[in-house]
Amino acid sequence: MNYLKLIRYQNLLLLAFMQLIFRYGFLKFQNIPLALNHFQYGLLVLSTVLIAAAGYVINDILDQETDYDNRPDTIIVGKRISEKAAYNLYFVLNIVGVGIGFYLSNIIQRPSFTGAFIILSATLYMYATSLKQMLLIGNIIVALLLSFSVLIIGLFDLLPATYEGNRAEMGIMFSMLIDYAVFAFVLNLIREIVKDMQDVEGDYNQGMSTLPISIGNKNTSKVVFSLGIIATLILLWYINTYLMEHRLYYAVIYGLIFIVSPMIFFLVKIWNANSKEEFHLLSKVLKWIIFFGILSVLVITLNIKYNVK
Template structure:
């Protein structure tokens, strides 16, 4: 159980589920050839999960003092797992992920694509060691890396088999993946700020320069309130432009109930939030919005299929 906590197993499950949803709940329903076989795609998911696990481990190793202040019951390194063991696990997971990425890049005859995995692993390390302490840079990096886990599906499954004949179709499918990547970035960027609000005590003791420390809790919550209208406007536009006009009423109803309504709830709650429990709750709300947002690609695909 301690090892599962160290790698933040629930987050890894969600990451893997997200990539599986895009493959089997979206791309497979389009009746198009894909570059990777099922077991090769499984390796792609495994590589992503391994590198993410390595990122969580190195973050936990270097965050012990902060976590002792913010979440003393959740501290694993130094209590249940030694620092040396944690470092060995970090190198093991990261090396495995990069090695699988190198293999898959050669499978699709794009050996240079292996650099994607190296860059992601290196960025996670620099985030934990340096970037996390910087104002908004750490938030941006984490959100960007999550969105990249969506884009990488198109890079490895669509791009290698794209040619002049199927380019319009492949371009459209890739643009849909990009839309979801942008959605994931926006939600996760806001969530990272919420987590900074939640961890302000420990971050302050470590002299970090997070947004709540620099701007204060009240001004940061008001900024997040303003930022929360970005995904609301985007979702409203997307529903009206792509779902309502095409008669996809099941997908429209799903978007209104499971994505837009929780976003409105988040906006209302963040205005008056000022306690750690408030921010923990709102962080969970955003995680739920992200989950149901990703799952909407299945609802839309099925609505299109059975509406036709």
Template structure:
């Protein structure tokens, strides 16, 4: 159980579920060729999960002091798992994840794509050791890394199977993945700011320079509010252009009920949020928005087939 807490298995399960969903509730149901066999796609998921798990481990190692203040019950290092053991776990997870990525890059005959896995693992290390202490930069890096887990599906499953005959069709599917990656980026960026507000005491004691430390909790919340309003408007426009105008009313209702309405709730509640408990609640709301947003790909697929 200590190990599962160390790698934050709930987040890893959500990551794996997201990648399974995009392939088997979307791409597999389209009449398009895919580059990876099912077991190879499973390896892609495994590689992504292992590298992400390594990122959580190194983050936990570096955050022991601040977590003892912010989340004392969640601290694992030194309470069941030694720091040395944690480093060994980190190295093992990273090497295995990157090795699988290298193998898959050769499978699709794009060996240079292995750099993606090395880059992600490196970014996660530098995030934990340095970047997270830099105002906003750390937030952007984490949001980008989550978005990359969506884009990488297209890179490994769509791009290698693209040819002159299906280029336009494959580009449209890649574009959809990119749209979801942008959605994941925006929601996670907002959530990272909220988490920084929630953890401001421990971060301050560790000498970090997060957004709430630099400009104060209230102003940081206003930044998150601005990003949320911007995201809300973009999602409204997106729903109108791609769902309403194409008669996809099931997914339109779903988007309003499970993505836009909760986001509007977040916008309203953040204005009055003050306590650590308030911001923790808002962080959970954003996590649910992200989950339901990703689930919408299955609803879109169902709606298209229903209308056909």
């Protein structure tokens, strides 16, 4: 169980769920060819999950002192698992993850795509060692990596199956993936800043430069509130433009209840939040919004397919 906690298995399950939903809850419902078979797509999900798990491991290894300040009761490396064992796990996860990526890149006859997995692995290492200590850079990197997990579906499953005759249709599919990647980026960026607000004391003791340390939690709350307002307005615009106009009423109701309403709750609470418990709660709210946002692609697909209006 300690190893499962070390690799943040809940987050990895969410990542795998997201990639499976986009494939089997969206792309498979479209009348388009896909480059990967079921086994190969499973390997793509596995590769992404393994590299992400390696990122969590190296982050815990290098973050031991900060964790002693921020969350001493949840420390694993150096307390429940030795640092040597954690390093061994990190190398194994990375080697297997990148190795699978190399195999898949050759399967789709795009060997250069192996670089995507290498860059992902290297970026997670750089984040753990230096980038997360830079103002907002670490937050942006983590948010981008989640978005990349959406876009990689298009790179491996759509792009190799694209030809002149279906280029326009494939472009629409890819644009939808980009929309969700942007959605994931914005919400995860907000969540990373909220987590920094929760960990401000330990991060300050370790000499890190986060937004809450630079401008204080009160001012950071206002920044997060503004970002949340922008995200909510974009969501409402998207629902009105793409769902209401096509009379996808079930999808509209779903979006308002499970995505917009929690965002409004978040906005109300973040304005005056000032304790670790409140920031922890709001971080979890954002995680659920991301989950329901991912699930919305299936709701929209089914609403269109069965013409439920």
